[in-house]
Amino acid sequence: MPAVPTSTPTPGSTPTPGPADRSRPAVSVENVYKVFGRRPVKAVQRLTEGASRDDVKNLGTAAVIDASFEVAQGEIFVVMGLSGSGKSTLIRMLNGLWKPTAGHVRIGDDDLSTVDAKRLRALRRTRVSMVFQHFALLPHRTVLDNAAYPLEIQGMPREQRIAKATEALEMVGLGGWADSLPSQLSGGMRQRVGLARALAADTDVLLMDEAFSALDPLIRREMQEQLLELQRTLHKTIIFITHDLNEAMHLGDRIAVMRDGRIVQIGTSEEILSEPANDYVAQFVADVDRTRVLTAQSVMVPPADGTTYSATSDDSQYVEQDTPLAELFAPAAESAAPLEVHDDAGDLVGVIPRDALLEAMVPGTEPETTTEAPGSDARGAMGAPPTDEPALPGPATTKGATA
Amino acid sequence: MITATATTAGQSVLAAADDTGTFVPRLPFGDWVESAVDWVTTTFDAVFDVVKAILEGAFDGLEWALQTPPFIVVALVLALLAALAAGWKLGVGSLVGFAVIAGMDQWDNAMASLTLVIIASAIALLIAIPVGIWTARNDHASRLVRPVLDFMQTMPAFVYLLPAVVIFLTGAVPGIVATVIFALAPGVRFTELGIRQVDAEIVEAGHAFGSTRGRILRQIQLPLAMPTIMAGVNQVIMLSLSMVVIAGMVGAPGLGQPVVESLSRIDVALGFEGGFSVVILAIFLDRVTSALAKRSPVAKALATASA
């Protein structure tokens, strides 16, 4: 283990059980290193002795240093970190596009460092698909043929794969663009073609490298919900890279924070927010828009007995229980009646009166900085933790994302 | 006449053999090459006979097909091809150009040259494209082949004629062989460049979804490299054509004949008639091949990308 104290995960922050099945990891990464350059093996040796990325500069670029984690079947695992911290390098090793300089990556029971080329192709066809940071669409193929590409490689008959690819395109809102070429689309649309392609492949593990970075806030939100839906219904395992903390908090069952090639902390969004492993992580999450981490569920109050709110007005306003606070203001402003909160089945589970919403925005009087992780129990109205941030959220844009 | 050229060259080498005028001893480099060529000639005699027979057959067959029908038929067919590839304007232009060639009484020579260009380019590409693919996918191969290509490209074209003549004697065959060697390099280079230029992430996408290397080559690398490869094809054809005149010196039939003849007789009129025919043929081939390159579906798709 490295001797640099700031780089070691705190003991308390290592794997905590999430909603996913932790007994059968879908992906496991064990002491993985990736060094580019002239003398990678020597560099790894120095790194294991505790050298930092800068120390081994003359031997090569240490893109990933001693990464270890397991991602459970059905989990969304988010990787965050500044530009150049090694996120893309890490994700590329998860499907064997790049070979680790040292360490092991396993997909299910297959160790990628020992499988032969044929088995590796089979894994990529059936187990792992990928959304590329820079889209990597085939420029000479139509949007539909791009989305159908993985299915073509899987050997699916043409009609079947066209149907499936069309479905995937509709999922990302590009149903009408099937016959266009990628060059005729805007940046965000291209990214969605990349998404549709990975979704069409229908593998149980999805690697998503800044898959939403070029999307506008509306579509981005929609895609996030779809991803969560996919995970809930089909138990997909998702490894998701993002620069957007709020997105990370919203999507991630667990979040890994990377710095200069090392993973400095792994934990749930709650853990990362409340017990940052070091100043770097604390600074990293300082900007978190807590109104996006808190959800409707956390501020709602039980509905008054016998009242059916939806009956009182035709244009009944309701929100899902996992809607973040940030998205409650507009509907709350539109009607004087309390906002209804529905669960996934559409049943009324609570209401949010305006005053409860406003109360939630007042910097907290409670000493404990509690935050709401998706899926945890409703706690009724509570104060937001003290924060220097303005209460109202800014647009959900990427911080320093490279498109 | 050919033998005369060869002897003169041999004599000048002998004259210089005594003294290099420097401290460096005379290197018998030329002798080495000559004995190597002699050795190759005698050892692979049978092989060369077969090669010669095949090339001669191909040349005679295609030349017959182009020269036997009346001028107007062949000209119309070629103009129609041009029109199909690049529109009616080029079709009409080609027809006018062909009429000018015929008017200068060079039509038969032009068809012989066209035959030589087609056969030499086809062989050159048949060799160049696979070699280019190989060098694009294998860094060692690339490092090995590059100096060979440099050599082939910078060596004066004339020089190839000598071993070709030694091995195949006179006629169309040494012309074809020398042309193939001379025109090969850009075919390899453009193919390699085109494939290497394909965005690495797009190739990775192929790998990421489990495609085989061969399939990535067919479905991603070659289509995306096609515009560059077609530029290489165009270069190969142009270089072949530029070799036509030189091939005339070893007796290859075609537009080289009037040019070489005019040189020995200082016949300006004849020289320009032959030369101008070469120019017309060159423009025709260049426009048609570059139009074909632009018409491929991939090129069209990529063109919209940059639009």
Ligand SMILES: Nc1ncnc2c1ncn2[C@@H]1O[C@H](COP(=O)(O)OP(=O)(O)OP(=O)(O)O)[C@@H](O)[C@H]1O
């Ligand atoms: N092919 C390569 N050759 C050499 N160095 C590389 C290569 N790819 C990445 N690196 C280096 O590895 C480091 C990590 O790069 P990586 O692309 O993984 O960063 P990232 O975290 O994805 O950043 P971003 O958020 O900007 O995408 C960088 O310093 C980069 O220069």
Ligand SMILES: Nc1ncnc2c1ncn2[C@@H]1O[C@H](COP(=O)(O)OP(=O)(O)OP(=O)(O)O)[C@@H](O)[C@H]1O
């Ligand atoms: N070369 C093209 N040919 C045809 N249509 C195009 C072309 N480029 C852009 N468009 C269309 O023009 C519209 C606007 O595209 P543009 O790239 O300007 O969007 P944008 O506002 O930058 O979106 P984004 O946020 O996704 O980048 C899109 O509907 C796109 O399909």
Ligand SMILES: [Mg+2]
């Ligand atoms: Mg990256």
Ligand SMILES: [Mg+2]
């Ligand atoms: Mg744009």
